[in-house]
Amino acid sequence: MRFSQLYAPTLKQAPSDAEVVSHELLYRAGFIRKVAAGVYSYLPLAKRTLSKIEKIVREEMNAIGAQEVSMPIIQPAELWKVTGRWEDYGPEMMKLKDRHDREFTLGPTHEEVFTEVVKDELRSYKQLPVFLYQIGSKYRDEIRPRFGLLRAREFIMKDGYSFHDSQESLNEAYQACRRAYSRITERIGLEYLIIEAASGAIGGSESHEFVSFAPIGETNLLRCERCGYSSNDEQAPYKGLYTKTDDTEKPLTLVHTPNVRTVEQVASFLGVRPSHIVKSLLFVGRNGFVMALIQGDRELNLEKLKVYLNDQSLRLAEPDEVYERYNVPIGFIGPVGIKNTRVVADHGIRYMKNVVVGGMKQDYHYINANLNRDFYVDSYTDLRVVQANDPCPNCGAPLSGSKGIELGHVFKLGTKYSKSMNALYMDQKGELKPFIMGCYGWGVSRTMAAVVEQLHDQNGIIWPRSISPFEVIITVVSMQDHNQKAYAERIYRDLSEKGIEVLLDDRELSPGMKFTDADLIGFPLRITVGKSLADGLVELKLRNQEKPLKIKIEGDPVSSKVMEMLKEYNPHRKV
RNA sequence: CGGGGCGUAGCGCAGACGGCUUAGCGCGCCUGCCUUGGGAGCAGGAGGUCGCUGGUUCAAGUCCAGUCGCCCCGACCA
Numbered sequence A: 001m002r003f004s005q006l007y008a009p010t011l012k013q014a015p016s017d018a019e020v021v022s023h024e025l026l027y028r029a030g031f032i033r034k035v036a037a038g039v040y041s042y043l044p045l046a047k048r049t050l051s052k053i054e055k056i057v058r059e060e061m062n063a064i065g066a067q068e069v070s071m072p073i074i075q076p077a078e079l080w081k082v083t084g085r086w087e088d089y090g091p092e093m094m095k096l097k098d099r100h101d102r103e104f105t106l107g108p109t110h111e112e113v114f115t116e117v118v119k120d121e122l123r124s125y126k127q128l129p130v131f132l133y134q135i136g137s138k139y140r141d142e143i144r145p146r147f148g149l150l151r152a153r154e155f156i157m158k159d160g161y162s163f164h165d166s167q168e169s170l171n172e173a174y175q176a177c178r179r180a181y182s183r184i185t186e187r188i189g190l191e192y193l194i195i196e197a198a199s200g201a202i203g204g205s206e207s208h209e210f211v212s213f214a215p216i217g218e219t220n221l222l223r224c225e226r227c228g229y230s231s232n233d234e235q236a237p238y239k240g241l242y243t244k245t246d247d248t249e250k251p252l253t254l255v256h257t258p259n260v261r262t263v264e265q266v267a268s269f270l271g272v273r274p275s276h277i278v279k280s281l282l283f284v285g286r287n288g289f290v291m292a293l294i295q296g297d298r299e300l301n302l303e304k305l306k307v308y309l310n311d312q313s314l315r316l317a318e319p320d321e322v323y324e325r326y327n328v329p330i331g332f333i334g335p336v337g338i339k340n341t342r343v344v345a346d347h348g349i350r351y352m353k354n355v356v357v358g359g360m361k362q363d364y365h366y367i368n369a370n371l372n373r374d375f376y377v378d379s380y381t382d383l384r385v386v387q388a389n390d391p392c393p394n395c396g397a398p399l400s401g402s403k404g405i406e407l408g409h410v411f412k413l414g415t416k417y418s419k420s421m422n423a424l425y426m427d428q429k430g431e432l433k434p435f436i437m438g439c440y441g442w443g444v445s446r447t448m449a450a451v452v453e454q455l456h457d458q459n460g461i462i463w464p465r466s467i468s469p470f471e472v473i474i475t476v477v478s479m480q481d482h483n484q485k486a487y488a489e490r491i492y493r494d495l496s497e498k499g500i501e502v503l504l505d506d507r508e509l510s511p512g513m514k515f516t517d518a519d520l521i522g523f524p525l526r527i528t529v530g531k532s533l534a535d536g537l538v539e540l541k542l543r544n545q546e547k548p549l550k551i552k553i554e555g556d557p558v559s560s561k562v563m564e565m566l567k568e569y570n571p572h573r574k575v
Numbered sequence B: 001c002g003g004g005g006c007g008u009a010g011c012g013c014a015g016a017c018g019g020c021u022u023a024g025c026g027c028g029c030c031u032g033c034c035u036u037g038g039g040a041g042c043a044g045g046a047g048g049u050c051g052c053u054g055g056u057u058c059a060a061g062u063c064c065a066g067u068c069g070c071c072c073c074g075a076c077c078a
Helices: A021-028 A044-063 A077-082 A111-119 A167-188 A263-270 A302-309 A319-326 A347-351 A416-420 A444-454 A482-497 A511-521 A531-535 A559-568
Strands: A032-036 A039-042 A074-076 A094-097 A103-106 A130-139 A154-164 A192-196 A207-213 A219-223 A230-232 A253-256 A278-285 A288-295 A342-346 A355-358 A364-369 A379-381 A400-414 A424-426 A432-434 A436-443 A472-476 A502-505 A525-529 A537-542 A549-552
Touching: A021 A032, A021 A444, A039 A044, A044 A130, A044 A154, A044 A167, A044 A444, A074 A077, A077 A103, A077 A111, A111 A130, A111 A154, A111 A416, A111 A436, A154 A167, A154 A444, A167 A192, A167 A207, A167 A400, A167 A436, A192 A219, A192 A400, A207 A219, A207 A444, A263 A364, A278 A302, A278 A355, A288 A302, A288 A347, A302 A342, A302 A379, A342 A347, A347 A379, A400 A416, A400 A444, A416 A436, A436 A444, A472 A482, A472 A511, A482 A502, A482 A525, A482 A531, A482 A559, A502 A511, A525 A559, A531 A537, A537 A559, A549 A559
Parallel strands: A192 A230, A288 A342, A342 A379, A472 A502, A472 A525
Antiparallel strands: A032 A039, A074 A103, A094 A103, A130 A154, A154 A436, A192 A207, A207 A400, A219 A230, A219 A400, A253 A364, A278 A288, A355 A364, A400 A436, A424 A432, A525 A537, A537 A549
């Protein structure tokens, strides 16, 4: 490819809305353009990189026996109503109606469609297992799209689904996919971590995430240096100690706390530690209001509460809803005297004495409230968001915290979808059984952005060789110089014939611009053909190398040295 | 959804408080000359429904209302 013919509009200035480095660099380097909030066009450079990522994903999926298919993006609402996800997935879905007013969604994921497709054809255990996948666009009406490709409303994803007649068979596919994902990440050249994860609205039991390290990532990682445990903070169980006290119970007292609402305000107004306050949070779910109690200095993990109550529709109640129902502004809500509301508490609540809670009356709080005397709890569970320095659930050593970008996610779904969709096969004994299912996602477009987050410097992107749009760029310093031009053409032909993907920068531009573009786009290797050609020299420079290497050309073009340098190229290392 | 902000040339911005002339600047683009090792120089030039709709006014990019779009923060706050 010649640069003079490549559509790669590079920009000196970053667009004003670019917030994270991957967004800025992909935009400036001419990979992407925005069409609407969270919706992007992929220009030729991006398309080449995305195709390479897809190819790696495809090869690794095929290698574990998964078969590629392609399912429709547009899906009828009925399919989603059967599994209850028309409501559960709800606002995240892009919904539309056809001319007859029939409802559809642009698929945010494809469990229903895949299950529907196989249910009538797979009738016997003899046909199992089956593992299908596709690579295509997904649509999620994100509450707030941001960070460019990292949280987009349209994005490219590989999603796979497997169907089994036993847990063992599911385990095999699950482990195979985990290995495939590890190979994908390694071939791309990302630094990553596999963590235990929450399964969220997809449902199911076991689940792991593949997360690439990035400070701007939205996944909170917890890691144990001692035993290697790793998890995200939505999933990690709290296995620490709870503070117990032997304090004698003091009498319950209502105190005037004008305009004091938050835990912090209450703590400073009353001069108590946040850990002495009980936070009372009201949620709304399928069965109405639920009150959750947690120690004031801890965050509540909504995922844990959803799982505990088996209600994915659970959400924090709006202040208006709370006021309408209890006649008390949020901030003064508490468990004392609350009626007709299920109360779920974190285990820690059991051991607290003489606590501060909302007064159930505007501008009042109770002090010295005590469990089973002044208020009551229906059940206890672990509701805490585990934080850095909490003990590791495995070995008790303090956890360390960091951030990452979720690239891949594997789930054991079990029979959630097959049961509700009546997707059954006949087992050896002639009994009808629901398929045991697994599901496996990989964010393709997000991977491109995640790589840029990890691999860049002040001049631009530093692509790993495996997914760079081109492996080599040949920069001709002066197109006026016939020798330079002719020799560059010669290397170009030679490398192309040897199967290297080369971009020849044959533009009539000042050398500065060419160098800047080459660095910005981030090709692994640059060959500069310039004035030193007169002395029989060209320069080779890896993208992460400080100084170029001058090599003698002596008849043979530079291909063997190029091959050698590309082989050794490690974009993560500064050279 | 709540709060804040923005919308003026391809990109980045000024002009708006304090109303009126020909709406500017940098980059980019076009032509010519010159130049070719890190976004060169000189000269000339093209490019604008000032997001949209309506209102106020002699006069609106500027004031008012509505609307659309975009961005940021928050939405685990009690």
